[in-house]
Every structure is written in structure tokens, then in C-alpha cells.
Amino acid sequence: MxxxxxxxxxxxxxxxxxxxxxxxxxxxxxxxxxxxxxxxxxxxxxxxxxxxxxxxxxxxxxxxxxxxxxxxxxxxxxxxxxxxxxxxxxxxxxxxxxxxxxxxxxxxxxxxxxxxxxxxxxxxxxxxxxxxxxxxxxxxxxxxxxxxxxxxxxxxxxxxxxxxxxxxxxxxxxxxxxxxxxxxxxxxxxxxxxxxxxxxxxxIAARVLEFIRDPNRVNLEDAPVIVAGGMGMGGPEGFEMLRELARLLGGEVGATRPAVDAGWIDRAHQIGQTGQTVRPKLYIACGISGAVQHVVGMEGSQVIVAINQDPDAPIFQVADYRIVGDVHQIVPALIEEARRRALVGEEAVARG
Ligand SMILES: Cc1cc2nc3c(=O)[nH]c(=O)nc-3n(C[C@H](O)[C@H](O)[C@H](O)COP(=O)(O)OP(=O)(O)OC[C@H]3O[C@@H](n4cnc5c(N)ncnc54)[C@H](O)[C@@H]3O)c2cc1C
Missing domain, CATH: 3.40.50.620 (HUPs)
Known part of the structure; x- marks a missing residue:
């Protein structure tokens, strides 16, 4: 029937x-x-x-x-x-x-x-x-x-x-x-x-009384820069470095699913098949192997920089710039450089 x-x-x-x-x-x-x-x-x-x-x-x-x-x-x-x-x-x-x-x-x-x-x-x-x-x-x-x-x-x-x-x-x-x-x-x-x-x-039944912005809100969707970390970051402290780099570059922090599952970072940061799909201007993949389930969520990024100690890591196949090395050395060096540039920028503004 x-x-x-x-x-x-x-x-x-x-x-x-x-x-x-x-x-x-x-x-x-x-x-x-x-x-x-x-x-x-x-x-x-x-x-x-x-x-x-x-x-x-x-x-x-x-x-x-x-x-x-x-x-x-x-x-x-x-x-x-x-x-x-x-x-x-x-x-x-x-x-x-x-x-x-x-x-x-x-x-x-x-x-x-x-x-x-x-x-x-x-x-x-x-x-x-x-x-x-x-x-x-x-x-x-x-x-x-x-x-x-x-x-x-x-x-x-x-x-x-x-x-x-x-x-x-x-x-x-x-x-x-x-x-x-x-x-x-x-x-x-x-x-x-x-x-x-x-x-x-x-x-209309509903009234908006107040609009409170969540200070921890992650906006991967509109972020121009995403600094993402995987299991190669070694633990939640590794993600602190990524937060600092993302802050200096005016971006957000992303993560792979195993890093989220390990409790190193909140699920709102997950990128990939079961996370978010992103298209930032710059994507920095740190300690990420490049599994297809992750890559589908970030391959539309304009420029991809990958840092991995394994020269054969699949992430390098989608990367525009490859850095073979330990994230614990490379990321602090990037932070230092970003800080130096921010300082030079501030001085230039102060000089008018
Ligand atoms: C149905 C399904 C859905 C999935 N959905 C997602 C998803 O949405 N998103 C997602 O990310 N994954 C997803 N996955 C999981 C996916 O298959 C991979 O397991 C995952 O992406 C791998 O995460 P990873 O790169 O952090 O870890 P790993 O694969 O363990 O890679 C770690 C990498 O870090 C490197 N490394 C280690 N130490 C250092 C160091 N000190 N310096 C530099 N490099 C280092 C290693 O060489 C390695 O390449 C899904 C899987 C399934 C089956």
C-alpha cells in the first residue's frame, strides 16, 4: 500500500x-x-x-x-x-x-x-x-x-x-x-x-537575549592558515608549540584523528574524512603521515608545507614544500622566525 x-x-x-x-x-x-x-x-x-x-x-x-x-x-x-x-x-x-x-x-x-x-x-x-x-x-x-x-x-x-x-x-x-x-x-x-x-x-517564539562568543571556538573553515599536528607531535605538549605558531601566523590548529582519539586535542580540530574539510591559503602538516583519510580533508589547501622525519612519508606527495626533520627542532625554529618577523613589523609600524 x-x-x-x-x-x-x-x-x-x-x-x-x-x-x-x-x-x-x-x-x-x-x-x-x-x-x-x-x-x-x-x-x-x-x-x-x-x-x-x-x-x-x-x-x-x-x-x-x-x-x-x-x-x-x-x-x-x-x-x-x-x-x-x-x-x-x-x-x-x-x-x-x-x-x-x-x-x-x-x-x-x-x-x-x-x-x-x-x-x-x-x-x-x-x-x-x-x-x-x-x-x-x-x-x-x-x-x-x-x-x-x-x-x-x-x-x-x-x-x-x-x-x-x-x-x-x-x-x-x-x-x-x-x-x-x-x-x-x-x-x-x-x-x-x-x-x-x-x-x-x-x-516568533524565540528571542535572542544575549550573544556570547565562545572563546575556545575553532574556526577552521575560514582560517587563512592552519598548523596541523599528528602523532609525530608526541603528546599534548607538542600541540602547545603548534598553538603558538598558529597564533603568530594568524591561524588555527588542526589535528589528525589519532591525535584527537589520544585526547591530545579536542575533536573540533579534526581534519579529514570524519572531521572537517579545509581550504586555507597555507597548511602546515607537522608529524602527519598523510593517510588518505586525512589528505581528503586538506588537499584543497593553496600551499601545503609538510614536516616529517620520514623522507618517504606519503604526506610529501601532496606537499608543495617538504621539510625532512624532527618537528621538535623545526617548529621552534619556525616560531622564532615568526616572532622575529612580527617584531620587525611592529617596529616598522612604530617608525611610521
Ligand atoms: C573510516 C576511517 C576514517 C578516518 N578518518 C580520519 C580523519 O578524518 N582524519 C584523520 O586524520 N585520520 C582519519 N583516519 C585515520 C587515518 O587512517 C590515519 O590513521 C591517520 O590520519 C594517521 O594519523 P597521523 O598521521 O597523526 O599518525 P601516523 O600515521 O602514526 O603518522 C605519524 C607521522 O609522524 C611522523 N613523525 C613521528 N615522529 C616525528 C617527529 N619527531 N618529527 C617529525 N615527524 C615525526 C612519522 O614519520 C609519521 O609519518 C580514519 C580512518 C578510518 C579507517
Missing amino acids: AKGKAQEVQVPTDHEGVLIIVEQHGGQAKSVSWQLLGQGRRIADKLGTRLMALVMGHQVEEVAQEAIAYGADVVYLADDPVLEQYRTQPYAHTAVEVIREAKPEICLVGATYTGRDLAGAIATLVETGLTADCTQIDVEPPPSRLLLASRPAMGEKLMATILCKQRRPQMATARPGVFEALPKDPSRQGELVRVPVTIREEE
Whole structure:
């Protein structure tokens, strides 16, 4: 009975285009939004359709202009005081209204804390399927136009590609760092559509009383530099050195899974297949062997420096710069050099 009923559902034919929901906080967009616009552009071109973006917030027109510069053809802008801070109800309500109006066939959201919350709420309200936390997203060319949303499954041993054949839009969240943003082109032209926000403050159940930033928050996703450590660091004290180097370089500390499992550092720092995917400008891998499960999470970095005492360590195959040596000698030398440069910089500023 249930099987027969599922087959009766008609695939809506009036949905077209790819919609990316842009995430911003305080007017600052998350880089995953631009990465999704990059992948959305590739998918939209493959389908011969338009790429749309939805920007929600208060006083965020600049973000909408940025979305055009990163590849959107049309940007829906919902700008209203009720959207100043993220709350599930007004954001989901507004996004659903835009989806009902714009009728995209595909809708992609970043798999951040906010994006995961929002995407689930939207999918429920528009009664469609959602593939969460994807590491690959592609599309079958017309006529099927099916979204191929892939993610690790079965304890990360398999990749599963999930299809949503009968509902529209086809929805997915994608992990930060897995796709590459297009270069920002401020001269790009696009259409800006202002959308009214119809939900009123009195209708919203949640109030944000205070916003407290977690001082220990790790932001690997947007860090320009990541100094990552593996079992070669020898223990938690080894990671103290990495913290200092990361601080001097204006970056964050990353780690391999065994270092996390050993309790040397918190799981929020883990990079790789079961951790985060990152794309910093500079990735310094210290005492990391270069297992494939780690490399998939960092190979998109612009410049990779690897320090390992084993000249045959696989990490050197993906490294742009190789340093064969003991991390306990090399990292302190890098810290010293970074401190010297910081001092020279401060003196230059003081001299004017
Ligand atoms: C399903 C699954 C999912 C996984 N997911 C992840 C994941 O998300 N992220 C992840 O990182 N791993 C993951 N792993 C584990 C992965 O397979 C590797 O075991 C792990 O990446 C290796 O960590 P490592 O490089 O720190 O340790 P090791 O492989 O032990 O390497 C240590 C390296 O340090 C070098 N070294 C030692 N001492 C020094 C020194 N003093 N100076 C310089 N170099 C030194 C050694 O030569 C060696 O190359 C996963 C595994 C499975 C099965």
C-alpha cells in the first residue's frame, strides 16, 4: 500500500534553477556560501538554467552584491530587523516563501550549525527530501536533472549517492571546504529582487537575549592558515608549540584523528574524512603521515608545507614544500622566525 502510494506522486515540472541559501552573521558571509555558489554555477550551467541566491538578514545588501560577484544570476534579498540574528522560525518562514515563489529545482545550504538547522526546517515545511552533510554534489544532465548528493555512509566506509526523485526542490547541505568558490568578480551583473518579510516579531517564539562568543571556538573553515599536528607531535605538549605558531601566523590548529582519539586535542580540530574539510591559503602538516583519510580533508589547501622525519612519508606527495626533520627542532625554529618577523613589523609600524 505504502509502496504503491509513493509511486503515485507526480514530480513537479514547474521547478527550475538552482538556489543557494547564503549564510551571513553580522554582514559577514560564511565562505561555504561562496563555495556553494561556485558548485551551484557549475550545476546550473550543466542544466542550462539560472543560479539564484537567497540572502537573509538586516542591512545585508552588500552581501547580496557579493553573491552576484561570486556567480549568482539572481539574488533574493530579505532584509528586515526580524532577521537581524539567526532564528529558525523567521529564517525558515522567509526561505519557504521565496522557494514557493522562485520554485527552484535544487536548493543547497552550507552544512554549518546554522545551515543544518535551517535546511531541516525548510525541507519539512516544503515537504521535500534533504541529503545532509554532502561531500560531493553533482547533477544528471537533462532530461532527468536529478541531483546526485553524495555523502559517507555505513560508518564512513562507503559513499552513498542519494536521489530525490519525486519532490522539488531537491535539497542538500554540503560541508564547508569541499567545493571551490569562483574568483570574486565585482564587475559581474545580476538581478537583485527584494522580498518582503511577512513574519512579525510577535509571531516568533524565540528571542535572542544575549550573544556570547565562545572563546575556545575553532574556526577552521575560514582560517587563512592552519598548523596541523599528528602523532609525530608526541603528546599534548607538542600541540602547545603548534598553538603558538598558529597564533603568530594568524591561524588555527588542526589535528589528525589519532591525535584527537589520544585526547591530545579536542575533536573540533579534526581534519579529514570524519572531521572537517579545509581550504586555507597555507597548511602546515607537522608529524602527519598523510593517510588518505586525512589528505581528503586538506588537499584543497593553496600551499601545503609538510614536516616529517620520514623522507618517504606519503604526506610529501601532496606537499608543495617538504621539510625532512624532527618537528621538535623545526617548529621552534619556525616560531622564532615568526616572532622575529612580527617584531620587525611592529617596529616598522612604530617608525611610521
Ligand atoms: C573510516 C576511517 C576514517 C578516518 N578518518 C580520519 C580523519 O578524518 N582524519 C584523520 O586524520 N585520520 C582519519 N583516519 C585515520 C587515518 O587512517 C590515519 O590513521 C591517520 O590520519 C594517521 O594519523 P597521523 O598521521 O597523526 O599518525 P601516523 O600515521 O602514526 O603518522 C605519524 C607521522 O609522524 C611522523 N613523525 C613521528 N615522529 C616525528 C617527529 N619527531 N618529527 C617529525 N615527524 C615525526 C612519522 O614519520 C609519521 O609519518 C580514519 C580512518 C578510518 C579507517
